[in-house]
Amino acid sequence: MGKLEGKVAVITGGSSGLALETAKRFVQEGAYVFITGRRQEQLDEAVKQIGRNVTGVRGDAANLDDLDRLFDTVKQEKGKIDILFASAGKGEAAVLGEITEEHFDKEFGLIVRGTLFTAQKALPLMNDGGSIIMTGSVASVKGFPGFGVYAASKAALRSFARTWLNELKGRNIRVNVLSPGQVDTPDSQRLDEETRKMFESLIPRGKMGRPEEIAAAALFLASDEASYVNGLDFAVDGGFSAI
Ligand SMILES: NC(=O)c1ccc[n+]([C@@H]2O[C@H](COP(=O)([O-])OP(=O)(O)OC[C@H]3O[C@@H](n4cnc5c(N)ncnc54)[C@H](OP(=O)(O)O)[C@@H]3O)[C@@H](O)[C@H]2O)c1
Numbered sequence: 593m594g595k596l597e598g599k600v601a602v603i604t605g606g607s608s609g610l611a612l613e614t615a616k617r618f619v620q621e622g623a624y625v626f627i628t629g630r631r632q633e634q635l636d637e638a639v640k641q642i643g644r645n646v647t648g649v650r651g652d653a654a655n656l657d658d659l660d661r662l663f664d665t666v667k668q669e670k671g672k673i674d675i676l677f678a679s680a681g682k683g684e685a686a687v688l689g690e691i692t693e694e695h696f697d698k699e700f701g702l703i704v705r706g707t708l709f710t711a712q713k714a715l716p717l718m719n720d721g722g723s724i725i726m727t728g729s730v731a732s733v734k735g736f737p738g739f740g741v742y743a744a745s746k747a748a749l750r751s752f753a754r755t756w757l758n759e760l761k762g763r764n765i766r767v768n769v770l771s772p773g774q775v776d777t778p779d780s781q782r783l784d785e786e787t788r789k790m791f792e793s794l795i796p797r798g799k800m801g802r803p804e805e806i807a808a809a810a811l812f813l814a815s816d817e818a819s820y821v822n823g824l825d826f827a828v829d830g831g832f833s834a835i
Pocket residue numbers: 604605606607608609610611628629630631632634651652653654679680681682683702727728729730771772773774775776777778779780
């Protein structure tokens with residue numbers, strides 16, 4: 593029997609990268625998953641790769657109407673949610689001095705505002721005892737030049753987790769942040785060789801994380817094995833942020 597037998601999971605940004613790998617793992621463990629992404633073609637390809645027990649709902653996690661459509665679909669098809677993995681996000685670079693309103697609004701609009709309303713709109717469908725996981729980043733505890741706005745937006749998720757778990761304690765809903773280090777996803781594959789080597793030199797094992805390694809950590813946080821794990825900022829980074 594799988595670790596998520598009979599559970600329903602919603603995964604934003606699940607059409608690629610580490611969240612897609614997590615969706616695959618959740619289904620292998622017995623869950624039904626709803627995944628989102630903005631590009632229909634990518635979403636269709638992801639649904640095909642997952643193969644069964646999946647619904648793709650096209651939408652932008654920063655857009656509140658799209659989020660309403662997502663949760664309407666979940667309500668109609670399954671009527672409940674056990675696991676919310678709010679993972680849609682993207683790190684764009686701009687150093688202090690060159691930060692535009694557009695850059696700030698885009699990063700905070702998706703990562704902070706989008707994640708907040710994703711959780712709030714999911715809540716009426718969430719079963720007591722459910723698990724909310726947000727994708728943070730170890731960037732939030734580091735000081736990478738150019739990633740100040742992205743890092744601050746991810747740090748806000750750690751703060752949300754602390755307040756929300758307290759607000760939701762009567763329903764026994766756990767709220768954790770999963771903070772990956774550098775992971776070899778399509779997004780990271782855009783890095784040039786020099787930047788990639790630089791990142792890898794900072795990781796004790798000298799190799800980036802694999803999406804499967806993030807999926808394993810997400811599975812733990814989603815499952816009853818993590819029943820006593822709440823409010824964590826769970827770094828999955830090969831020790832990068834610890835040294
Ligand atoms: N890869 C890393 O090294 C790393 C490290 C730390 C944290 N993270 C975080 O992990 C998460 C996933 O990263 P990844 O590297 O796996 O990314 P990825 O390979 O680029 O995949 C991201 C997925 O999210 C979707 N997406 C992007 N913006 C969206 C939006 N506004 N609404 C709905 N879906 C959206 C994308 O599809 P569409 O473009 O079609 O919407 C894509 O399917 C992000 O939150 C990122 O900040 C990644």
